[in-house]
Amino acid sequence: MAKTPVLTPQAEDFPRWYQDLISKAELADNGPVRGTMVIRPYGYGLWERMQQDMDARIKETGTQNAYFPLLIPQSYLTKEADHVEGFAPELAVVTHGGGKELEEPAVVRPTSEMIVNASFAKWVQSYRDLPLLINQWANVVRWELRPRLFLRTTEFLWQEGHTAHATYEEARDFAARIHRHVYADFMENVLAMDVVLGRKTPKERFAGAINTLTLEGMMGDGKALQMGTSHELGQNFAKAFHTQYLSKDGKQELVWQTSWGSTTRMIGALVMMHGDDHGLRVPPRLAPVQVVVLAIKGDEAVLAKVREIGDALKAAGIRVRVDDRTDTPFGRRAVDWELKGVPVRVEVGPRDLENDTAMLARRIPGGKTSVAIGALTEVLPKILEEDQALLLAQARERRELRTSDVTTVDDAVEATAAGGWARIPWSDLGETGENALAEHGVSVRCLLAADGSVPDSDDAPGNVAVVARAY
Amino acid sequence: MAKTPVLTPQAEDFPRWYQDLISKAELADNGPVRGTMVIRPYGYGLWERMQQDMDARIKETGTQNAYFPLLIPQSYLTKEADHVEGFAPELAVVTHGGGKELEEPAVVRPTSEMIVNASFAKWVQSYRDLPLLINQWANVVRWELRPRLFLRTTEFLWQEGHTAHATYEEARDFAARIHRHVYADFMENVLAMDVVLGRKTPKERFAGAINTLTLEGMMGDGKALQMGTSHELGQNFAKAFHTQYLSKDGKQELVWQTSWGSTTRMIGALVMMHGDDHGLRVPPRLAPVQVVVLAIKGDEAVLAKVREIGDALKAAGIRVRVDDRTDTPFGRRAVDWELKGVPVRVEVGPRDLENDTAMLARRIPGGKTSVAIGALTEVLPKILEEDQALLLAQARERRELRTSDVTTVDDAVEATAAGGWARIPWSDLGETGENALAEHGVSVRCLLAADGSVPDSDDAPGNVAVVARAY
Structure with a gap:
C-alpha cells in the first residue's frame, strides 16, 4: 500500500x-x-x-x-x-x-x-x-x-x-x-x-x-x-x-x-x-526549536529520560523542546515535527534505554542513526552547524545549476520557462529587451557588474542582467 | 536673575x-x-x-x-x-x-x-x-x-x-x-x-x-x-x-x-x-540608560577618562552612555539628561581628574556628591537599587497620604476635587451612588475586598469602592 x-x-x-x-x-x-x-x-x-x-x-x-x-x-x-x-x-x-x-x-x-x-x-x-x-x-x-x-x-x-x-x-x-x-x-x-x-x-x-x-x-x-x-x-x-x-x-x-x-x-x-516534500527545513541558527526530544511511549522511565536529556541539552545552550505528549501516537508527532522542519529529532523508547542510546533523526540531510545518550551534548552542536552550512550549499548549488548565460531575449525566455534564471549582458538586452521580456512574464531581477559585484550605475560597461520569472 | x-x-x-x-x-x-x-x-x-x-x-x-x-x-x-x-x-x-x-x-x-x-x-x-x-x-x-x-x-x-x-x-x-x-x-x-x-x-x-x-x-x-x-x-x-x-x-x-x-x-x-518639575525620573531597572558619563570639557585627558569609565561601567553590567558631545555646552547637556530622567550622571572635568574623582548627580533623590572614580563600579549598582526602591516608596506614600475614607457621595466628591482618592464602602455607595459620582466627573476605579484584596464578586459584603477623577 x-x-x-x-x-x-x-x-x-x-x-x-x-x-x-x-x-x-x-x-x-x-x-x-x-x-x-x-x-x-x-x-x-x-x-x-x-x-x-x-x-x-x-x-x-x-x-x-x-x-x-x-x-x-x-x-x-x-x-x-x-x-x-x-x-x-x-x-x-x-x-x-x-x-x-x-x-x-x-x-x-x-x-x-x-x-x-x-x-x-x-x-x-x-x-x-x-x-x-x-x-x-x-x-x-x-x-x-x-x-x-x-x-x-x-x-x-x-x-x-x-x-x-x-x-x-x-x-x-x-x-x-x-x-x-x-x-x-x-x-x-x-x-x-x-x-x-x-x-x-x-x-x-x-x-x-x-x-x-x-x-x-x-x-x-x-x-x-x-x-x-x-x-x-x-x-x-x-x-x-x-x-x-x-x-x-x-x-x-x-x-x-x-x-x-x-x-x-x-x-x-x-x-x-x-522546503522539500516532507515539509519545511529550518536553518539551525534561526530555529526556535533546534532539537526536539520525543518520548516514543508514555513509560515512566522513558519520560524521565527525555526530560533529563532536555535539561542537559538546554544547559548546553541548545534550543530544545521535550515532546512527551504520549496520548498522541508517536508517528503522528514525528511527521508533525518533520513538517515543521525542526533540524534534529532525538527519539527515545524503552529499547533505547536498555542500551543508553537514542535515535537521532536529521531533518536537513535526512537519515537516522543511533547515538549514545551521553554523547548528545557533544554531537548535536556539530551537527547543527553542519546542517546550517549544508542548507546554504544546497541552495547555492541549485541556483548555479539552474542559471544559464544567454545573449538573446528568446533564449532568456526559454531558460526561465524551464524553471531557471538567465544572465544576459545589459548591452544585449537594454530597456527594449526588458520590455520584450515583460510580455512573457519575465523581469530583470537585478543588474550585476562584470565581476558579479553590485554595479555603481545602471549603464556601466559590462553590466549583466539577471532575469527570471518572479513571485 | x-x-x-x-x-x-x-x-x-x-x-x-x-x-x-x-x-x-x-x-x-x-x-x-x-x-x-x-x-x-x-x-x-x-x-x-x-x-x-x-x-x-x-x-x-x-x-x-x-x-x-x-x-x-x-x-x-x-x-x-x-x-x-x-x-x-x-x-x-x-x-x-x-x-x-x-x-x-x-x-x-x-x-x-x-x-x-x-x-x-x-x-x-x-x-x-x-x-x-x-x-x-x-x-x-x-x-x-x-x-x-x-x-x-x-x-x-x-x-x-x-x-x-x-x-x-x-x-x-x-x-x-x-x-x-x-x-x-x-x-x-x-x-x-x-x-x-x-x-x-x-x-x-x-x-x-x-x-x-x-x-x-x-x-x-x-x-x-x-x-x-x-x-x-x-x-x-x-x-x-x-x-x-x-x-x-x-x-x-x-x-x-x-x-x-x-x-x-x-x-x-x-x-x-x-516626573517632577525638572523632568522625568526613570526607574533604574527600566532605564535604557541607567548612567550617563559626561565630559564637562573637550580636553583630551577628560575624553579619555569618560570613555574609560564608560567601558568599566559597561563591563560591570550597567547600561551606560558616554556623552562626549563637547561642542554642545555642558549645562545644556546636563539639563537634557535631567529632563530625560537618566537616574545617575557621572560628570568629569579637568579638576576632577587631578583628584581621580567624579561628580555624581542623582536624579531620583536629587543632590551631588564627589566619588572616587575607582569606587564607581561598586557604588553605582547600590545607588541604582536604592533609587528604584525610593521611587516606589514615594509613589506609595503619596497615594496613602492623599486617600481619604468617606461614607457619603458628597464627601467623596470633595476628597477627589482636592486632588486625591476616596475609599467608600460599596454598601454606602451602590449603583445609585456610582451614577451620582459620575455627574461630578468622578468614577469608581475599582472595588476592593474588606482586607484590601481583590474581591470575588461585585457585591461581596465588606467591599470598598476606590473612587477618583481619572484620565
Whole structure:
C-alpha cells in the first residue's frame, strides 16, 4: 500500500505544495478580509527570531527604533509624484472615524516615507542632527488582488529604515552598508539563504528612489523572490517636505536620504528555498526549536529520560523542546515535527534505554542513526552547524545549476520557462529587451557588474542582467 | 536673575507640565492625523524595555505570540451585542481598497476579540487543544475626540492576550494570574509603580466581559490612571463564534475565555507618577540608560577618562552612555539628561581628574556628591537599587497620604476635587451612588475586598469602592 503523501509533491504542483505546507506546518491561515493573514504561533516564532537577530544588526549601525502613525493624511501621498503613482492603486482608505465622515480621508500606510519626512523636517535643523538613523517595526497595508500567504498579503509585517545624511556619498554608502552588512549577512549566515546582490533597473526601482539595491533568491521551482531592498532616495522626499539643515558653513542644504525594508515575506522565502516534500527545513541558527526530544511511549522511565536529556541539552545552550505528549501516537508527532522542519529529532523508547542510546533523526540531510545518550551534548552542536552550512550549499548549488548565460531575449525566455534564471549582458538586452521580456512574464531581477559585484550605475560597461520569472 | 524653568511647574498647570515634558524630553510628537502620535527614539526605547520584560513574563505563563489581521469585516463586530455597543463610536472604517469601494467595509481593529475568536473556533477542536494561550503585540485604533499623548491616542501600541480554557475556574484563575503575576509584578518591580489591584464595577467593565480586573495608579496630580486590565470573558464570545471543543466525555462544550491588555499608556503613567518639575525620573531597572558619563570639557585627558569609565561601567553590567558631545555646552547637556530622567550622571572635568574623582548627580533623590572614580563600579549598582526602591516608596506614600475614607457621595466628591482618592464602602455607595459620582466627573476605579484584596464578586459584603477623577 502506497503511503499518501502529507503534502502535494513539489514536482506535481509547487504552488499547491506551498499552500499545503503553510497550512499543515501551522505557519499561517488566511484572514477574513481578502489578502490578510493570521500568523500562527509557529510561524510567528520564526518571525520573532528573525526580528531579534536583525534588530541587533540594525542597532549596530547606530540606528534607533521609533514608531510613526499608521494613518497618513491622503494629501501627503501626493507630495512626491513618482511615489503617489507607485502606491495609489494599492491604498486602503479610511473615510469614517468615530462615527463621522472625515474631512480629509486617511490612508493606511503602504510605507512610511511620507510621514517620516514630516517628522524629519522638524527634527533636522543643524548638521549636528545628522546622520539621523531611524528604524521601525510595523505593519503596512497594500491592497493585493492576487494574495498568497507571506509572499503577497494585503497586510504584512516589516522593518523599514529611514535615514537622512548630509551628503550624497554618505547616504549611498549607508544604503550599501544595510544591503550587504545587515541584509545579506543575515540572510546568508542565519537564514542559510543564497542571495544575489544587485541593483534594480530604472523600471524596477522603488517609487521615488534614485537607486534601489536588491537581494534576490531562487526558490525551489526556479522562480525568483525579492528578499529585501535598500534605496537611495536622493533628495526627492527632502524637496517635497523641505527637509533641510544648516551646514557648518551656515547654508541651508537639503538632506540626502535612504530607506530600506525587509518583511514577513522572508518566511515564505524560507519555505520555498529550503522546503522539500516532507515539509519545511529550518536553518539551525534561526530555529526556535533546534532539537526536539520525543518520548516514543508514555513509560515512566522513558519520560524521565527525555526530560533529563532536555535539561542537559538546554544547559548546553541548545534550543530544545521535550515532546512527551504520549496520548498522541508517536508517528503522528514525528511527521508533525518533520513538517515543521525542526533540524534534529532525538527519539527515545524503552529499547533505547536498555542500551543508553537514542535515535537521532536529521531533518536537513535526512537519515537516522543511533547515538549514545551521553554523547548528545557533544554531537548535536556539530551537527547543527553542519546542517546550517549544508542548507546554504544546497541552495547555492541549485541556483548555479539552474542559471544559464544567454545573449538573446528568446533564449532568456526559454531558460526561465524551464524553471531557471538567465544572465544576459545589459548591452544585449537594454530597456527594449526588458520590455520584450515583460510580455512573457519575465523581469530583470537585478543588474550585476562584470565581476558579479553590485554595479555603481545602471549603464556601466559590462553590466549583466539577471532575469527570471518572479513571485 | 531668576532662572526660567525648563518646564511649566506641576503646581501651576499639571496638564501643561505633562505636555512640556513629553515634548522636551523627546518622548513623542503629535502625528498629522488627529489623535495619532509619533513615538520618538527615547520614548520608544522605554517601550522596548517594557516589551522585553513583559514578553518574558507572558511567555513564562506558557503563552505564545501570534499575529492577527489589522482589518476586521464590519459584520464581525456585531456578533457580540455588548462588544459592538462599546466600540461602535470609536471605530475607523476602511471603505475603499485598491482604488475601489469595498463590498463590505472593514474596520481597523479597536481590539481583537472578534478576529481572534474566528481563528480560535477553527483551532480548538478537542480538549487536547486547551488551554490555548495566545498574545500579540500590535497597534490598535480607537477614534479619540480629546487626545492626549500616550494617555488617549487614536492609535496606540499594546499587547493583547487571548486565551481559551476548558472550565470557568481555569479561565478565572488565568485572568487573575496575569493580573497579579504579570502586570502587578512588572509594574511594581520594574516600573517602580504603586498600583491598586481591584475589580471593576459592572458599569466600568470591558464591553463583553463578565469580570474585569484592573490596576489603578495615582498620578502626581492625584488623579487615577488605569494601567492595565485582565478580563474574564465567560462564554460570551465563544457563543458568538461557536468556539467549542470535544470533551473527554465526548460532549461538545463552549470554551471559557480571557483577554488582557497593557499599552503605551504606561509611558504616560511613568511620566505622571515619577516626573517632577525638572523632568522625568526613570526607574533604574527600566532605564535604557541607567548612567550617563559626561565630559564637562573637550580636553583630551577628560575624553579619555569618560570613555574609560564608560567601558568599566559597561563591563560591570550597567547600561551606560558616554556623552562626549563637547561642542554642545555642558549645562545644556546636563539639563537634557535631567529632563530625560537618566537616574545617575557621572560628570568629569579637568579638576576632577587631578583628584581621580567624579561628580555624581542623582536624579531620583536629587543632590551631588564627589566619588572616587575607582569606587564607581561598586557604588553605582547600590545607588541604582536604592533609587528604584525610593521611587516606589514615594509613589506609595503619596497615594496613602492623599486617600481619604468617606461614607457619603458628597464627601467623596470633595476628597477627589482636592486632588486625591476616596475609599467608600460599596454598601454606602451602590449603583445609585456610582451614577451620582459620575455627574461630578468622578468614577469608581475599582472595588476592593474588606482586607484590601481583590474581591470575588461585585457585591461581596465588606467591599470598598476606590473612587477618583481619572484620565
